Amino acid sequence: MAADGHAPDGRLFFVPGHGDKPVSKWTYNNAWRRTRKAVLTPAQLRTPLAARPCDLRHAIVSLWLNAGVPATQVAEWAGHSVHVLLRVYAKFIEGQEGIARRRIGDALGVDHDEHPEA
Incomplete structure (x- = not known):
């Protein structure tokens, strides 16, 4: 959040400059996978935790x-x-x-x- 912030309405997943258009499923899932990899340990990544x-x-x-x-x-x-x-x-x-x-x-x-x- 420090680097990317959040949308004015509080959403965490948004595309700056994208207006009110919804974030695509691909973009959302890609961000989720990257975030999960960044915050979980290798052992946690092998589990269904926050999959x-x-x-x-x-x-x-x-x-x-x-x-x-x-x-x-x-x-x-x-x-x-x-x-x-x-x-x-x-x-x-x-x-x-x-x-x-x-x-x-x-x-x-x-x-x-x-x-x-x-």
């Missing part, structure tokens, strides 16, 4: 959900309906049961010292 640009989208949406960001907010940020978001990403939500139980206990005024399972 496709959409892999980063899946990773960040999954991270947001696992961080406890409400599905309504994640859906808005990702440009999905909540229905589509949960249909695609629900299988990636993990480790939230304890947090959910604590929140329910807090809403009910449960003393967690007396009822640690809540």
Whole structure:
């Protein structure tokens, strides 16, 4: 970004002086391959890590959900309906049961010292 900047609307992949025309798939994929090679180790390059640009989208949406960001907010940020978001990403939500139980206990005024399972 330091060398090439970004588009006025925040897009990272754009062609300066190209106006509002979309970047071609070839240009986009070529930039992705070069960037991946520049930032990943040789061992990482042999894995599917960030093999496709959409892999980063899946990773960040999954991270947001696992961080406890409400599905309504994640859906808005990702440009999905909540229905589509949960249909695609629900299988990636993990480790939230304890947090959910604590929140329910807090809403009910449960003393967690007396009822640690809540």
